[in-house]
Amino acid sequence: MSLNARTLSEEEFFYGHKACAGCGGALAVRIALKVLGERAFAILPAGCMSAVGFNFPQLCFGNNAIISTFAGTASMLTGVRAGLQAQGITDCYVVGFAGDGGTADIGLQALSGAIDRDDDVLYICYDNEAYMNTGIQKSSLTPFGARTTTTPAGQRIRGNIRPKKNMFEIVASHNIPYAATASIGYLQDFINKVDKASRIRGTRYIHVIAPCPTGWGIAVDETVDIAREVVDCGLWYLAEYEQGHYTLNRRPSEFTEITHYLSRQSRFRHLTQEDVEVIQRSRDDKWKQLEALQNR
């Protein structure tokens, strides 16, 4: 039976947490745990979800959960899986929830190692496109042009000058058993991917875009809406990598207006027409690359 709003577990495993109102990351963690259930051992590095989930004695995870070192999400996943195996415990999932900084910058080496060893773990990166927990500093998954506290919008340099790292492709290039991208704006797709990943053995990676109202400069009720729009305008994509093949799950026949997406967020408000054209060009190039990957 396929999982959906009706068939999903009614139990809540991420409840009473102290995330900001309208938090996209919290939604990603909540839904993933509802799919995986109580027998999921969650590992969280330094980042929003550990900061809001573990405020002793307020412990918001309803399943086993532990905070790892910032760089060591994937290493701890490996260790927990080995520990469980040594005890003969097999009917469980080992899942990590790391942010974009904890995945693409600080934890990349550990993740690469875990994939190389093909440890039986699920790694979920909730990507809010900056170090939101510490005050919106740029990460390597911050998109071009975004204003953060370390890439301010000035007269000459207008926000982040570097493009977003191709994290999904980096992971897929390891020949990982399963990798996928998702968006909290399209939860059914995310649920399907977590469900699918849970039934595959070996290392699995899901990269879910999870807007942050505080860091992106949007209203708290716009999180889901903007997570849909980023897919609809082509600046994010829903894809899968499995057994050497790339699949694009959603190919909008026509992208929605990029300027509408950008102008809704205060982190992009300083951008000039020239900057928007750069973003548009890079989007079109990115889709060409993705389609080439799919058709190769």
Place this chain on the structure above:
Amino acid sequence: MKPYLRDFIPRTLSELPEDTSYEAGYLVTKNAGWRSIRPVINPEKCVGCLQCYLYCPDGVIYKWNEDAGRGKVAVDYDFCKGCGICRRICKTGAISMVDEKQALAQEASQERSGQHG
């Protein structure tokens, strides 16, 4: 089952666990005070599509309950932060955001009249 508020809050050293682990899902504080507006669900308009339940970042909208009615949803106001994602996601317009202070005043007056009646 939803996680619930506990009465026991460890306060002294001897009440703290000796190792680094503690019971999962141990809640001692509410998030209700964060809210300036609250979602109110109109059961007449609700068609039970469960999209608000699915998309709530805090998981405070729950289904199939005595006060909610079968196929309908209700809100756990102890943990709702009033973000309003549910109102935006609702296709039938069954959810409206109401001023929290007014809602509290209304609740208090209902309670008072209930006591007198």
